[in-house]
Structures are given as structure tokens and as C-alpha cells.
Amino acid sequence: MDDFHINTTLRDKSYNYSNVSLNNNDSTNNTYYKYDNSTNETLELIENVVDWIVICSGLPLTLVAIAAVYSLVRKDHVAPIYIINLLVSDLAQLCCTVAWKVEMFSVFILCFFIFGVLASVGFMMCISLERYLMITQPLWYRFRRNIKTSVAVCVVVWILSLIISFFFFFQLHYHLEKIIYAVFLLPFPLFIFCLVGTIKALSAARSVPADEKRRIVAILVVVLLIYTLLYLPNIILLLAEEAINNQTFNIICFMLVKISPLADLILYIFIRKGTTDKLSALLCCCKINQSADEQQE
Secondary structure, three states, rough: OOOOHHHOOOOOOOOOOOOOOOOOOOOHHHHHHHHHHHHHHHHHHHHHHHHHHHHHHHHHHHHHHHHHHOOOEEEOOOOOHHHHHHHHHHHHHHHHHHHOOOOOOOOHHHHHHHHHHHHHHHHHHHHHHHHHHHHHEEEEEEEHOOOHHHHHHHHHHHHHHHHHHHHHOOOOOHHHHHHHHHHOHHHHHHHHHHHHEEEHHHHHHHOOOHHHHHHHHHHHHHHHHHHHHHHHHHHHHHHHHHHOHHHHHHHHHHHHHHHHHHHHHHHHHOOOHHHHHHHHHHHHHHHHHHHHHHHOO
């Protein structure tokens, strides 16, 4: 492969959209490229605004969330350890976004960003599996869960993410790259399996409080939505040749990935007890107020 492929897929920041070879004799092509450049410039402006929103809100909120979740870590509470590591991986991505905003473009920063993205997906898988095992295999989970095991799992996720990120740093054979990209689709069926299996197990579990059931399902749904909406389009971009050549799709996919650290903060909301009850009460109040307004009309 002649060039560093990931720069194409995650959009080289120094790419000049105006540098397009046009045929002056073909007015149709001129109109098309002008329209394409105009669209990309608009997306660039939107991306710039989104980046600053993510940086200004994501950095302080992530640091506060890490400190708050750390206080929840106990011998009988393993999930926050994975969420802490997820937030740390988000912090790495945010630092890369800051570097790009101050015009620091390099392959090393891009690889570090990919390292953070891979670690984020890995810890999302850990969170889903942990919730699934807690409900479907309660006895096994009760005797196996401990701080040492969860820390060992976190170390493995960090090491694997680092190894895979090196594949992006070095030029790979085309078919080997496609195989690696295809592996990135594996979390999607895993998230669906954990969600469906957990819902089925919870429907038969009488010892689990209703608030705890809603909280567990909410976490699994949020994880699935984050992966599907923010990560899956980028994986499609990596696998589809036509999508790679679509610069507009490149920009949108890269922008979605950079939003993920802000979206991961939603998990912190749902790990706190009583959150689902408060949200349910708020929705009920909104419905009651809406019904009252309709009756008055």
C-alpha cells in the first residue's frame, strides 16, 4: 500500500479541499465540484464548532466524572473500574482533539487517538459483559468478581489497544487491513447479545429491584446506541471503498467519533442509583402537565 491508509479514513487534517483538478471546459463538472467544496466547507465549520463544544465541556466534565466514579469503587462494585478506564481513554481522545485544534498534526497523535478509541470500545464491551454476567450468572459472578480481576482485564484491554494501534502506524498489506477492520464489527453483535440476554434474564429475576433493572438495561442500551451511532459509521467507512472516496462522509464519521467522549458521560449518570427513578418521575410530571394543558384548552 502506497500511503498510510488510516490517514485516508480518519481524514488527514491538513487536507486542502480546494485543491481539486477541474476541467474548465466542462461546466457540469465545475458546478458539481463547487457544490462539493461548498458542502465540505460548511461541514468543516460545523466540525470546528462541535470540536470546541466537546473540548470545553468534555474535558472538565470527564475529570469530574473520573473523580466521582473513583469514589464508587468498592470490593463489591466492579463496573465503575471499567467506566473509570473508559473515561481515561476518552481523556486521551480529547487531548488529541486539543492538539489538532492548535495545529499539531502528526501520525503519532493520530495513532494515539486511535489507541484511545480502541480502548473505549474495549471498555464498553467490558461494561456490557459485566452487566450481562451479573444478571445471567449471579453465582459465578459473585465468586469471581474482585478488584484484582477487573484490573487485570483493564490491563489486557490497554495492551491489546496499543498493539492494534501499531498496525495503523505501520503500513499493512491491503487484505490484512480489511481483516482487522472487519474484527471491529464484533462488538456490535456482542452488545446486542448482552442486551437481549440481560432483558430476558431480568424478566424472570424477582430478587432484583425494579430501579436496578431499569438502571442495568439503560446502561446496556446507552452502550449499544453510542457504538451504533458514533463508531459503526466509521467502521463502514473503513470497509467500503466508495465511502472512503466520499469526503463528506469522511468528515461526518470523524466528527461522530470525536463526539463519543461526551456521549460516554451518559454512562456515569446511569451508574448512580436513583437516576432512572428520577428520570421516570420527570417524564411522568411532563405527561401530567401536558394532559392538564390539553384539558384546559
